[in-house]
Amino acid sequence: MIITNRLGLSEQWVEAVRSRMDRTPLGWLSVTQLINSTRQVWLPKRHYDKVTMDVADCLPMLFGWLFHGVLEKNALSGISEQRLMTKILGKEVSFTPDSLYLTQETLIDFKFTSVFTVMHGGRDEWFKQTNFYAYLLNLVGISIKTIRLEVFSRDWRPGEQRKYFDYPPQMVTVIPVTMHPAKQVQTAIEERVRSFSVTEKVSDEQLPECTDEERWAKPATWAVKKIDKDGSIGKKAMPGGSKFGSEIEAQEFGRSKNCPFKVEFRAGSSRKCDYCNARPFCNQYHDKIRPTLEQEDGSSEE
Numbered sequence: 109m110i111i112t113n114r115l116g117l118s119e120q121w122v123e124a125v126r127s128r129m130d131r132t133p134l135g136w137l138s139v140t141q142l143i144n145s146t147r148q149v150w151l152p153k154r155h156y157d158k159v160t161m162d163v164a165d166c167l168p169m170l171f172g173w174l175f176h177g178v179l180e181k182n183a184l185s186g187i188s189e190q191r192l193m194t195k196i197l198g199k200e201v202s203f204t205p206d207s208l209y210l211t212q213e214t215l216i217d218f219k220f221t222s223v224f225t226v227m228h229g230g231r232d233e234w235f236k237q238t239n240f241y242a243y244l245l246n247l248v249g250i251s252i253k254t255i256r257l258e259v260f261s262r263d264w265r266p267g268e269q270r271k272y273f274d275y276p277p278q279m280v281t282v283i284p285v286t287m288h289p290a291k292q293v294q295t296a297i298e299e300r301v302r303s304f305s306v307t308e309k310v311s312d313e314q315l316p317e318c319t320d321e322e323r324w325a326k327p328a329t330w331a332v333k334k335i336d337k338d339g340s341i342g343k344k345a346m347p348g349g350s351k352f353g354s355e356i357e358a359q360e361f362g363r364s365k366n367c368p369f370k371v372e373f374r375a376g377s378s379r380k381c382d383y384c385n386a387r388p389f390c391n392q393y394h395d396k397i398r399p400t401l402e403q404e405d406g407s408s409e410e
Contacts, residue, residue: 110160117163125166128173135193135200139240142201142300143233145322146307147315151386154312159385168262172220175260176206179218186210194247196301205241213253215242217285223261223268226276230257230283232321236296238285243293255285317392318380328376328404330358335368345372375404 109129113122141149152159180189187208193200207216217238225231234257242252264279307315320327332349333342344350346365352358355371362369378397387393 109156110158112160112162113164114162115164121163121167121170124170125161125163128170129161133202134191135202137199137201137304139201139203139237139244142297142304143236143240145316145318146304147318147390147392148322148380148384148386149304150307150310150315151312151389155389158388160388161385165383171262175220176218179206183207192244192248194244196244197298197305199301199305201244201297201301203241203244205245208245208250208252210250213251215245215252215255217241217255217257219257219259220262221259223263223265223276226259226261226281227272227274230259235285239288239293240297242287243290243297246290253287255287257283257285259283312389313391317396323381323397324377324379326377326379327353329353329374330355331372331374332358332362332365333370333372334365335370341370373404376401 111122111126111129137149176189187205187210189204189206190208191202191204193202195201205215206218208214209216215238217234219230219234221231238255238257242255245252259281261276261279261281264276269275269277303316329350330352331345332352333344334346335341346361346369349358349361349365352361355373358371362371378393378401381387381390381393381397384390384393
């Protein structure tokens with residue numbers, strides 16, 4: 109991996125990032141990798157020597173690592189950040205639970221994220237990851253019956269609850285995780301292992317494309333805004349008029365309101381592609397996703 113430093117930050121930042129990136133992988137793949145798409149995992153692994161990351165872009169990840177490190181060093185009981193490994197369908201799968209309380213048979217996973225993510229109930233991959241952890245821990249003889257997430261909102265601000273009814277009341281939110289039946293989790297994790305096994309030798313171009321969910325994609329939409337008597341356009345869409353799949357639907361909605369209106373185009377996004385290490389080597393991004401986004405961005409400026 110090539111680590112750049114375009115802002116000329118102090119060497120401490122650079123070495124902190126480098127030391128983490130140089131961490132030796134354990135086993136064939138990790139649980140964190142298995143819950144990603146095959147494309148997002150295999151492309152960076154195949155082109156590791158060419159993958160380029162700038163220190164400034166790694167700072168959010170660095171803060172997350174520091175956050176985990178502080179909690180790990182202050183664990184007074186249980187097991188914290190221990191790297192474990194077991195075999196699934198003959199493949200060595202590694203996993204590193206954040207915190208285990210053996211007498212309480214409890215798995216705790218720490219997350220460092222945005223308020224926006226907490227307000228939307230967290231990420232689906234968190235719940236999949238921790239269920240995989242619990243299943244694998246039981247395989248290696250560590251009984252887990254309860255899972256919870258302790259989520260730190262890095263951009264939390266006091267007083268925002270007055271603006272948003274679902275704003276978290278504290279900087280840390282505890283989210284209980286529903287444990288799925290062992291057989292269901294076994295089927296899911298074995299399916300992921302098979303998917304990665306059959307694509308391990310597939311060419312870059314033939315790797316399965318990432319789904320919208322895996323790309324955190326949002327489709328292009330049309331919104332309807334009211335034009336006020338003074339000719340100004342409202343900052344927000346009309347109630348019920350923010351997410352139409354076509355301009356025709358938006359126009360029909362606007363006409364039904366019997367008031368002056370404006371239809372606004374909102375370009376789609378593929379947020380995970382913005383910082384995915386696979387992007388420079390990904391034909392799906394270069395041939396399909398980027399041209400579509402560029403076309404939509406051009407439309408939104410017209």
